[in-house]
Amino acid sequence: MLINKTADILASEITPKEIYHQRRRFLQQAAAIAAAGATAGLLPYSSEAGQKITNVKKSPLSTADRLTSYKDITSYNNFYEFGTDKSDPARYAKNFRASPWTVSVEGEIKKPAKYQIEDLLKHFPLEERIYRLRCVEAWSMVVPWVGFALRDLIRRVEPNSRAKYVEFITLHDSEQMPGQKPGLFGAGLDWPYVEGLRLDEAMHPLTILAVGLYGELMPNQNGAPIRLVVPWKYGFKSIKSIVKIRFVEKQPLTTWFRSNPREYGFYSNVNPTVDHPRWSQASERRIGEDTLFSPKRKTLMFNGYADQVASLYTGMDLKKYF
């Protein structure tokens, strides 16, 4: 492919970096074991999806829209790693192992680290964020996510001046994710799934890493144990089951863009005035709320978050950078 993923690491850096990582890992593990011992029983996290999360604060950034039902949110999913039918993820993600889970944070930062999922849950204050989710397929939901602001993590790892974009990568494990198995034509996507944001988008207070929904740990089919949620962009930007977060200088080559650059842009902001080449984005179907005979609702610019995010794109031609 066009991107050489090791290009941004100097050859001279490799050995010291390895040793550095090993030390960090050792220290982290030691700290995690100590912390687990000290706070056993108080941790908001154990391994079971669906378990209640405690100490979740409400957020003023939540919408007042009516919530989509837990059933619909957990049974109608696009998560091609488990199959391309909407019902496949709920069916085939049942035995997915979301614990233990490590998220590697690396690239153009001063403090690269490998975080155990438990650490992330401990370090960052969890909030409930009720967001609209608008799929590129012209349907939408309202999901009460539980998560923390991505900016909190970013500040902690201290990006350097070369960090312009953040790249996210999903687990690549075809044993657990049958949709990743190579086959005749397959799902038509290259694995692992890659997404990306501009650094300022990643730093926006609306952008969260979600670890649960409806007050419970993230169901497997929704991207357990940790996923991105960027409510003003089409749903596929909100990458699931993240194992790696890389800070990079160049715009990441994201999965759907690579699959069809004419249809899926890097930005993929919800925009009723820029249609998908094959269907209209002017309106949407709200899952679970509309009856068979009610009309679709108008799609809002930036999915209704224009007041908060429009300034990120001042002066940009959104038809060109769709």
Added chain:
Amino acid sequence: MLSPAIHKLIKPAIFVVALVPLAWIIYRTVNNDLGANPIETLNRYTGDWVLRFLMITLAVTPLRKLTGWNGLLRYRRMLGLFAFFYVCLHFLSYAWLDQNFVLTDIIKDVIKRPYITVGFASFLMLIPLAVTSTNAMVRRLGAKRWQTLHRLVYAIGIGGVVHFLWLVKSDIREPLVYAIILTLLLGYRFWTRVHSSQNTVASGTVP
């Protein structure tokens, strides 16, 4: 091959079986069992059955020739009409449930979206075939003209599969299955035609 009495039984049996998909989706609708996106479910479901009935209809002639069971031809019209019946439901689910009969939106969609253009064109082409499906119409048109007109079904089959192929986001496996079936069904016709015309030429040269 079969006695007329059995034919008389087969026909209503096929009729009833062909209505089972409709009964099933009505049952699911009444029981609120159409999933999170009921309109999409109805639309996909009816579309699937249009393609299935088109393939079944197009399979009659090859099957008849391969098995020598000419009686199969008696069921072709009904099968084709069921394809038409399900395409009407498919279109209705789109125009009514998805678009709420907003004509300007529908027209825009048909013009702007290639997969809808192709699907709609195939639907339109199926109308004259349904209208001229009666015995009286066959007589009125004359067998030869009737047959020429009804070759449109090849274009309709291709249009239907392309419609599906252009609609999916990245997983083309399902439309590909239809494409392969259709290629076999049309390929068979092409092959027998080439073959028989060669035979004709060959036999023509022999005194």
